[in-house]
Amino acid sequence: MHRLSSVLLIVPCLIGAAAATTDDNNFVVIRAPRIALTHVKVIDGTGRAAVATRTIVIEAGRIVALGPTASTPVPPGAEVLDLPGHTVIPGLVGMHNHLFYAVPPGRPDEYVTSTRTFPRLYLAAGVTTLRTAGTFDLAADADVKRRIDAGQEPGPELYLTSGYFHRAAGPPDAARIEKLIDEQQEAGATSFKAYTSLRRDELAALIDGAHRRGLRVAGHLCAVSFREAADLGIDSLEHGLFTDSGIFSARTPDRCPDPSALAQIMAGVDINGDTVKQIIADLVENRVAVVSTLALLESLAARSGVVDVRMRTVLAPQIRDRWEQTSVGLADRRAGLAVWERVLTQEMAFERAFVSAGGLLMAGADPTGWGCCVAGFMDQRNIELLVEAGFTPEQAISIYSANGAAFLSVADRIGTLAVGKQADLVIIRGDPASRVEDIRNVVIVFKNGIGYDSARLIDSVAGRVGIAEHTNPIMQLLANTGLHPILVRMIFFGGTALVVVILLAAIQGRMARRRRRRT
Ligand SMILES: [Zn+2]
Numbered sequence: 001m002h003r004l005s006s007v008l009l010i011v012p013c014l015i016g017a018a019a020a021t022t023d024d025n026n027f028v029v030i031r032a033p034r035i036a037l038t039h040v041k042v043i044d045g046t047g048r049a050a051v052a053t054r055t056i057v058i059e060a061g062r063i064v065a066l067g068p069t070a071s072t073p074v075p076p077g078a079e080v081l082d083l084p085g086h087t088v089i090p091g092l093v094g095m096h097n098h099l100f101y102a103v104p105p106g107r108p109d110e111y112v113t114s115t116r117t118f119p120r121l122y123l124a125a126g127v128t129t130l131r132t133a134g135t136f137d138l139a140a141d142a143d144v145k146r147r148i149d150a151g152q153e154p155g156p157e158l159y160l161t162s163g164y165f166h167r168a169a170g171p172p173d174a175a176r177i178e179k180l181i182d183e184q185q186e187a188g189a190t191s192f193k194a195y196t197s198l199r200r201d202e203l204a205a206l207i208d209g210a211h212r213r214g215l216r217v218a219g220h221l222c223a224v225s226f227r228e229a230a231d232l233g234i235d236s237l238e239h240g241l242f243t244d245s246g247i248f249s250a251r252t253p254d255r256c257p258d259p260s261a262l263a264q265i266m267a268g269v270d271i272n273g274d275t276v277k278q279i280i281a282d283l284v285e286n287r288v289a290v291v292s293t294l295a296l297l298e299s300l301a302a303r304s305g306v307v308d309v310r311m312r313t314v315l316a317p318q319i320r321d322r323w324e325q326t327s328v329g330l331a332d333r334r335a336g337l338a339v340w341e342r343v344l345t346q347e348m349a350f351e352r353a354f355v356s357a358g359g360l361l362m363a364g365a366d367p368t369g370w371g372c373c374v375a376g377f378m379d380q381r382n383i384e385l386l387v388e389a390g391f392t393p394e395q396a397i398s399i400y401s402a403n404g405a406a407f408l409s410v411a412d413r414i415g416t417l418a419v420g421k422q423a424d425l426v427i428i429r430g431d432p433a434s435r436v437e438d439i440r441n442v443v444i445v446f447k448n449g450i451g452y453d454s455a456r457l458i459d460s461v462a463g464r465v466g467i468a469e470h471t472n473p474i475m476q477l478l479a480n481t482g483l484h485p486i487l488v489r490m491i492f493f494g495g496t497a498l499v500v501v502i503l504l505a506a507i508q509g510r511m512a513r514r515r516r517r518r519t
Pocket of ligand 1: 098
């Protein structure tokens, strides 16, 4: 029964994939030389309070006027969208937004590439720029970036991060790291991902190599503490304080403590105490940014209400059951997960303290964990959680737009709404400044002055998330059967090798026959 339903699914999936391959025009609702948005509320991304009844004029992909509707004329020939009851915010800048998905229940070997569906979901949620912050398939990420840049796929502007840099089996080897940096840069990475097991000497070599090339390092660290990494010159620390082994007084340098022990420490650490104060002071002094991923933390805490109903529509049918079961299982074990709820509130307090001290806080979806959440929806949830942490909705949006733009050194172009800026903006039904959950009601997303239909983008991935996404149609066909990603690769490459062997044998046989005929 299960197998049959999998096979039956192939046909609609293939049709869907074929229909979705052409170009991003299918999703464009407005593209005009001049566009005026009138009677909108504006949250400009600077953190300042929202202002009502504005007009925004867009021309050739730029904002050319922004002011009170009463005193900002609509230029002749402009296409007008009159939007009372709507709010406009800057396009979001996601700083930890992978193009892969963790299949529930989130075993480490079950990440699938989501390079076709996730860019659409990010864009649909209002994310117009993102940094991938680590990948298992840089070539696939680079491929979709090329397609987006060429207008063949809808999606945000992508800043590609390398694969994960792990601790080497032997002693630290700077030459090996240098070689890896070269390869990943060649493949399109503009930042590098340092991962948990990496040691100080290895991290130092990575930072040094990246900085010599004018590139950046993002760290989800563990063996190296935040203060050590700040001292080495790291650029951003991912996830926040609960990944800092520096709060663990019994730590051994260059060793990652047991993560559950670290969670216990985090649950009890005094955020206003000297240890954390010193960590924050070091990060601020060394201009190390922190990337908030509160929605991921929340998914570990398995709070009630964490499940986003929209997940059911986008997940592939063969994943949906596992997703339901995992979320129900976690909810049943909620008592045992209380420590993560405490870690979440502690992390919120840390992020507020970090910002109060002058730190640059950014945010991202990080669609990992147990597969709870996907691209875009998770970014919106993060904004809600930043507000729960004590930021105003305007500040939360600024963290998610202006701060990422500043870090990427593109604040003169994107991140805030002002005359002269690129027209990356999001039209939202409702008023997230007073009801933050309205952030989910995205109607149209403008990227570079072109308006995309949010609902149409989401519809185009319905039932498709959670299956590995390949540009090769045969690999896609295999993946759609619901086979394990590793099995799909084995069958594909095994099959290809077999065909090559048969062809070679046939050619050789034919040549041998010819030789015999000649003699
Ligand atoms: Zn991540």
